[in-house]
Amino acid sequence: MTTARLSDIAAQAGVSEATVSRVLNGKANVSAATRQTVLAALDVLGYERPARLRRRSAGLIGLITPELSNPIFPALAQVIEQVLGRHGFTPVLCTQTPGGSTEDELVDMLVGRGVAGIVFVSGLHADTTADHDRYNRLRRRQVPFVLVNGHSDRVEASCISLDDRAAMRMAVRHLADLGHRRIGLAIGQKRFVPAVRKIEGFVTAVHDIVGMMREEAAHLVHQTLFSVEGGHAAAGVLLGRGCTAIACGSDMMALGAIRAVRQRGLSVPRDVSVVGFDDSPLIAFTEPPLTTIRQPVEAMATAAADALLEEIRGNPAPPGEFVFQPELVMRGSTATFRGPS
Numbered sequence: 001m002t003t004a005r006l007s008d009i010a011a012q013a014g015v016s017e018a019t020v021s022r023v024l025n026g027k028a029n030v031s032a033a034t035r036q037t038v039l040a041a042l043d044v045l046g047y048e049r050p051a052r053l054r055r056r057s058a059g060l061i062g063l064i065t066p067e068l069s070n071p072i073f074p075a076l077a078q079v080i081e082q083v084l085g086r087h088g089f090t091p092v093l094c095t096q097t098p099g100g101s102t103e104d105e106l107v108d109m110l111v112g113r114g115v116a117g118i119v120f121v122s123g124l125h126a127d128t129t130a131d132h133d134r135y136n137r138l139r140r141r142q143v144p145f146v147l148v149n150g151h152s153d154r155v156e157a158s159c160i161s162l163d164d165r166a167a168m169r170m171a172v173r174h175l176a177d178l179g180h181r182r183i184g185l186a187i188g189q190k191r192f193v194p195a196v197r198k199i200e201g202f203v204t205a206v207h208d209i210v211g212m213m214r215e216e217a218a219h220l221v222h223q224t225l226f227s228v229e230g231g232h233a234a235a236g237v238l239l240g241r242g243c244t245a246i247a248c249g250s251d252m253m254a255l256g257a258i259r260a261v262r263q264r265g266l267s268v269p270r271d272v273s274v275v276g277f278d279d280s281p282l283i284a285f286t287e288p289p290l291t292t293i294r295q296p297v298e299a300m301a302t303a304a305a306d307a308l309l310e311e312i313r314g315n316p317a318p319p320g321e322f323v324f325q326p327e328l329v330m331r332g333s334t335a336t337f338r339g340p341s
Contacts, residue, residue, distance in 0.1 A: 013041035024050055061308065062110035062118040064094045064103060070226065070252055071280035072295065076121055076148065079301035087309055089116065104134060117144035117308045126150020129191045144311040148304050150193040151321040158307045159321045160300050164194050165201030167293045167326040171247040171275045172205035174328055179337035180245035180273060181210055184238030186257055187249040188226040195223070198249055231256025239264060244272055244337055251276035251283045254290055258333065269335035279329050288332035296324050
């Protein structure tokens, strides 16, 4: 273990070395806020807290997410873990991968370990074809849980969601303002609630803003996988249908769409504009930097953790959906429509 240097900790915390020493030795005459600042400085610098200052665990909380290849999921998980950790809980991260443990198997494992609650991120609750009674059975076992993205009226729980319809309207409005009229949507399978809502929002927005008939707008929607490969395949189809702009259901899909555009000898954004979805970490550093719809990750993840903590304390919020607003982040992958070259 690296020995903690008082001067480094004091500089990071913005306090005197004497104050750091008093905190580390458990002395009095230090405010709670200052004490927390010094402890946070220890964490940032990678030093272990003295044993007497370590927070005792209040229990385990399960966090079930899809695979972590999409950066939005680890981003959500990180904030949820931070909030739970500040309240003394130890998160147990469980990821679902193809061929790995199922959601039901992960739940059984977590319940068997006596978790205080579970957060589900884009789980089976978001799949309209899944049996949602599994969550009601979990409720009957008196295990508190919260859902993130994918509200279902069939599940009695708090659900933290993004306004997907509003997000698509933002994307279409942005592209239409740039002069695009043939706007396509690359999206995941329609059985998932976020995809259903995005499609609904897209078709309505194209009808309202561009003036296209709904049937024609729906023809410019291509369902595929929420992945780079899915975005690549969808973009190929949509370019073949004459689209000069493509909105995507995720940033990973947008990267695939850009690759498909380039493989046709075209340029983004000179020939085709592309909009992503999520504003995943590092997505601003792609080439070109990606215009995208930002999920308020910190606000949503904090709300999910807080809702679970309240339920654990015996103060559950009424079951229902808490909807957060997206934000359009304009970067370099969209530009004014230039017309046929």
